[in-house]
Amino acid sequence: MSPFRLSVLSALLYGVARLSSVNAAAAIPQNANVDNPSVQGDTSSLPSESHVASMVKQQPICCDALSFFLKGKVFKSSASQYEASLQSYWSQQEQQVQPSCILIPQTVQDVQLSIFLLSVAAKYIPNGCPYAVRGGGHTPWAGAANQQGGVTIDLSKFSQLDISKDQKQISIGAGRRWEDVYLKLDALGLATSGGRVASVGVAGLTLGGGISFFSPRYGLVCDNVINFQVILASGKLVNANAQTNADLFKALKGGSNNFGVVTRFDMKLFTQGKFWGGFIGQDISTRQKQYDYFVTFASSKTYDPYAALIMSFAYTLETGWYIASNFEYTKPQAYPATFKNFTDLPQTFNTMRISNLTDFTVELLGRNPPGSRELFVTATFKNDAASMARFFDIANATLDPFKTTPNLTVSLSYQPFPQIVTSKGFATPGNPNSGNSLGIDATRGDLTNVLLTVQWQDPAADKNINDFATSLFKNTEAANKKAGTYDPYLYLNYASKQQDPIQGYGQASVNFLTSVSKKFDPLQVFQNFVPGGFKLMKTGLV
Incomplete structure (x- = not known):
């Protein structure tokens, strides 16, 4: 055996012995000390430098080490599994990232071994072994959940879908997509609060906060x-x-991939039958009325808790601008009063129906198919018609440099983010660890989320499209600040690579997340060697 393999084997077995408290030659038992908080982040006894002295910094060596311990689960570019994993990403940008290898673990123990080995590399090898962890792979920007020249860990084999006997909880593997979950739950008359697009992964959406029809x-x-x-x-x-x-627990509810690799999500279930939903198309000339109706609809004082709305202003060269709004009412009741203002307006198309959750998420996927170049950018502002108009007017005025791009679709989507939603994540008195880490409290009032989505095919258009998005959000932010409607919160799952959503959570939340990161990851592996996603270090505090 080569000195490299001997040194890595020595380091790994030493760590396995400490992790499992069993013979070093044995595998890590899946249930070893899973609830023992005393083991959190204990890296003080990692092997000495002599155990890893022969390691080198080249990424192929990292892949070779993983291959040695995880035979048949590490794939390089010549393998069909490598290509299939890349093609399963949603955006063209992520599909084009080329890791040195892709690890497709089968078990929790596989992930434990790989993460330990990569952490050893982080401590003892200059530049370490940068890696990415992916669930569904829906975040569009290159490198979000894929690692150029490094290691990508693909959790697609983590496919657990177990419902408790009392039907109050479901355990979901980190490789699942929401369509998988809903197909099982629809058949049982159950649901959980999850994603609205069938192909979105459970892991990324949940760790970033996650907006649901419910x-x-x-x-x-x-x-x-x-x-x-x-x-x-x-x-x-x-x-x-x-x-x-x-x-x-609190940090993971919005803190994304900064603390560890989540392999399973245990989530609440509730009874849910078929409900009413779909898309209605309307002429862009109705937009001012729609802004006003949106503000009334989105007020927590009168908000109907069964209603969900995505109002999208879409543009293609063939159609120009038009409005395509997604309405969902999570009861089997057609055309409820809360949507009357919108549905009374003239319509250009209508897919409204009573159906199941899976069907509605597949419909949304159909409007956002995979394989294109994709851009997401987001902002938040107070529930305000003038701010909605401002986004559209500036976007419309600045389309010229790229509006003839082939296969181009531009969409501005407005979604209510009222206190009836955000209040359910507030910490409660007497339980400081309840709530989420998003930093939104009751003082923020009713908010509106706006998402810019751009789809295209030609990489030559990248610069014009990115310049357009940068200018749009810079100008609207300045105008909203002047008008007093700006809010710093950024919904992480919609943020672009250039944005810093965690900073938008506020200083108290950033400080909390930083302290949790240092407690559970004292070597800061997830900050320095897992560069994808949104890092705490962008705030300068880690």
């Missing part, structure tokens, strides 16, 4: 998590819930 009734998706199963940078497997590792 958010007015049950809060954000992260607020419906009962327990996270997490692998820390040390390789240790722990649970995070309201009783055990409660600070980590």
Whole structure:
């Protein structure tokens, strides 16, 4: 055996012995100390430098080490599994990232071994072994959940879908997409608060907060998590819930990929049958009325908790601007009064129907198919018609440099983000670890989220499109600040690579997340060697 393999084997077995408290030659038992908070982030006894002295910094060596310990689960570019994993990303940008290898673990123990080995590399090898962890792979920007020249860990085999006997909880593997979840739950007359697009992954959406059709009734998706199963940078497997590792539990509800690898989500279930929903198309000339109707609809004082709305202003060269709004009413009741202002306006198309949750999420996927170049950018402002108009007017006025781009679609989507939703994530008196980490409190009032989505095919258009988005959000932010409608919160799952959503949570939340990161990841592996996603270090505090 080569000196490299001997040194890595020595380091790994030493760590396995400490992690499992069993013979070093044995595998890590899945249930080893999963609830013991005393093991959190314990990296003080990692192997000495002599155990890893022969390691080198080249990424192929990192892949070779993983291949040695995880035979048949590490794939390089010549393998069909490598290509299939890349093609399963939603955006063209992520599909084009080329990691040195893709690890497709089969078990929790596989992930523990790989994370431990990569953490050893982070400590002892200059530049370490940068890696990414992906669930559904829906975040569009290159490198969000894929690592150029490094290691990408693809959790697609984590496909658990277990419903408790009392049908009050579902355990979901981190590789699942929401369509998988809903197909099982629809058949049982159940639901959980989850994503609205069938292909979106459970993991990324939940860790970023998550908006659901059911958010007015049950809060954000992260607020419906009962327990996270997490692998820390040390390789240790722990649970995070309201009783055990409660600070980590709160941090993961919005803190994204900064603390560990979540391999399982235990979530609340509720009874849910078929309901009313679909899309209605309307002429762009109705936009001013629609702004006004939106503000009335989105007020918490009168908000109907069964209603959900995505109002989208879409542009293509063939159609020009038009309005395509997604209405959902989570009862089997057609055309409820809360939507009357909107549905009374003249319509150009209508897909409204009573159907199941899976069907509605597949419909939304159809409007956002995979394989294009994609851009997301987001902002938040107070529930205000003038601010909605401002976004559209500036976007319309600045389309010229790229509006003839082939296969171009531009969409501005407005969504209510009222206190009836956000209040369900507030910390409660006497339980400081409840709530989420998003930093929104009652003083923020009723908010509106806006998402710019751009789809295109030609990389030559990248600069014009990115310049357009940068200018649009810079100008609207300045105008909203002047008007007093600006809010710093950024919904993480819609943020662009250039944005810093965690900073928008506010200083108190940033300080909390930083302290949790240092407690559970003292070597800061997830800050320095997992560069994808939105890092705490962008705030300059870690």
